[in-house]
Amino acid sequence: MKQDERRILVTGGAGFIGSNFVNFVMSQRPNWRIVNLDALTYAGNLANLTDVSDNPNYEFIHGDIRDRQAVVKALSGCDSVVHFAAESHVDRSIADASPFVSTNVLGTQVMLDACREVGTIERFVHIGTDEVYGDLPLDRPDLLFTEQTPLKPSSPYSASKAAADLLALSFQQTFDLPVMVTRCSNNFGPKQFPEKVIPLFVTNLIDSLKVPLYGDGLNVRDWLHVTDHCEAVLGVLERGRVGEVYNIGGNNERSNVDLTHTILELLGCSKDMIQPVEDRLGHDRRYAIDSSKIKAELGWQPTRSAWPDALAETINWYKANESWWRPLKEKAAQGVA
Secondary structure: OOHHHOEEEEEOOOOHHHHHHHHHHHHHOOOOEEEEEEOOOOOOOHHHHOOOOOOOOEEEEEOOOOOHHHHHHHOOOOOEEEEOOOOOOHHHHHHOOHHHHHHHHHHHHHHHHHHHHHOOOOEEEEEEEHHHHOOOOOOOOOOOEOOOOOOOOOOHHHHHHHHHHHHHHHHHHHHOOOEEEEEEOEEEOOOOOOOOHHHHHHHHHHOOOOEEEEOOOOOEEEEEEHHHHHHHHHHHHHHOOOOOEEEEOOOOEEEHHHHHHHHHHHOOOOHHHEEEEOOOOOOOOEOOEOOHHHHHHHOOOOOOOOOOHHHHHHHHHHHHOHHHHHHHHHHHHOOOO
């Protein structure tokens, strides 16, 4: 299939990263056709896709990746898959692991089997997370996650994603399915469901509510702007090597307490708005990505993740789009799933 004629199935394309990817690809590859398969769980939102909803090259299908018949139908005519669909909130996985195993593991198995059945898929990009590696010690800033780092997940969420990664790679080895796996660091940007830390803290402060900071706040994450992530995934889809894993990071390590202080400063709030809370069970201390492989092979590097400007732009998006996030935040507060 020629690059300018691709027809891609994107799973989970109404979620945060998936919708940003759909919008990004349709702006960068206007001749491509995209089929978006999404179950529209609590975190899926078709309002994320208003810019492309009328585009004749875009099609939305309401369906579940665990439904093989629906997946096979959605795959009709497609030559590529980008598989974002997943349950992704660690706190929810601690409360109930069942949806994570069902969607992330069994759903991925259905996707892979369906791709074998249709027999037309030339590229399958499975979207993973750096959380599958476990964590790194705070006192060893020289240590980074590479693609060879052993998997040591700490939460039911990350364990389910590790299982999905290995399942996808096994289909490449056993059945020669053209699978590639990406593992990204923490994403931020517009249209992120307001249960995640940055939109939660920003929207709380807009409403003059305190922000809940876990434990000592020293846990470190590498922050990656969602559009940088989308650009990297597009590169893997087009030029990545089948059977390979690609780490994608923002070169932007911040402790949770430093992140919180920056958000407070950008919104003109005092540190009195911090509400310390009991630490999360199994809370990983540090994530840090080595992205040298994708940079060397595909020429990708983050250009939109620089602090604090990228964070300020994200905050301004939430300030300007209260009508987008407020109904979702009310759903999250009510525990709607």
